[in-house]
Amino acid sequence: MSTKRPRVLVLVCSTRPGALGPAVGTWLTETLAPSALTLDVDLAPLALGDLQLPFLDEEEHPSTGVYHHEHTRRWSAIVDEADGFVVVTPEYNYGMPATLKNALDYLGPEWAWKPVGFVSYGHTSAGTRAVQHAKQVMTTLRLVPLGSTVAIRIADAMREGRLQPGTHLEAAAEGLLAELVRVAHALAPLRERGRVNAVAGPVAGSYARRLAPDDAPEVTVLQRCCWTEEAVANSTLAIPALHESPHQVRAWLADWQATGLWRDGRLLGMVRTRRSGEDLHVGRLAVVPDLRGRGLGRWLLRMAESAGQGCRRIVLSTGAASSRNLALYESQGYAPLREKADDGVVHLAKAVPA
Secondary structure, eight states, rough: OOOOOOEEEEOOOOTTTSSSSSHHHHHHHHHHHHHHHHTEEEEEEEHHHHOOSSSSOOOGGGGGGGOOOOHHHHHHHHHHHHHHHEEEEOOOOTBBHHHHHHHTTOOOOGGGTTTTEEEEEESSSTTTTHHHHHHHHHHHTTEEEEEEEEEHHHHHHHHHHHHOHHHHHHHHHHHHHHHHHHHHHHHHHHHTTTTOEEEEEESOOOOOEOOOOOGGGHHHHHHHHHHHHHHHHTTTOOOOHHHHHHHHHHHTTTTTTTEEETTTTTEEEEEOOOOOOOOOOOOOOOOOOTTTTSSSSHHHHHHHGGGTTTOOOOEEEETTTTTHHHHHHHHHHHEEEETOOBEEEEEEEOOOOO
């Protein structure tokens, strides 16, 4: 699971001229700024009116992700980048504003498995009926509403014509953000499985995707775990993977094509590839110790080899005393390279089928 900073979109829903919504949104983002810093999260305020979304005008069903209009593609990108939402909404006639319903209906997969919290405002009910109305729609889109809410009764929050909610509402807003961030982290594996570039893995519930620089902490831990055994087997600590810092791992993740196998936010295995001339170099093949012997290494190796189209051969290396690795590679058709010999290291290669 990537360790990138979560991005929380703060949606101000009312578009009525002179509406209280912008003031509530400003109060909320200013109140939450210190908490956002502590929680390591980015707050991104957005007024739905600024999007200028017409009433839904896409021909295709939102679940297809096929969008013909620029305003839809722009809205899709904004929502897709978000890890969670805080909706600032009034209550209109016992329900949410039409602007919010319309914005929700435009999209499909972009909403799935992301938490949503509510800051409502109104008179008698403080906007809570709008929240209940919105939840019915949002759960259908697989958004996950929080238990924590902030409900502002306008008569109690206005002082001399200005919005001045009390400290109890500030505390409620801080609690809402803390809960939203926890849930966003917990739901991250479900969101990743739904990525377009994620493919099903070899064990139940697993999926593979390209590793990014933000995955450096998990990759560093996996390397320390897996190459300790290699160090013992080969009686040497001179193994780069054992000593790389997260910063160094981040650097090579930007340079190599690396694939990670995940399940429930845990990195189960990885492999990396890079082309050099007519050769495809494969390295850092690793599987967590408790799942070895279940075919994960072979599966990852095949994934790596699939990048070899157009190359003459695939080249890899391992420790001379790494019997398990050597047995795997030889079973997959690799043979030692006689022209390339290093002390304690075996280099192997196999031809890429024409």
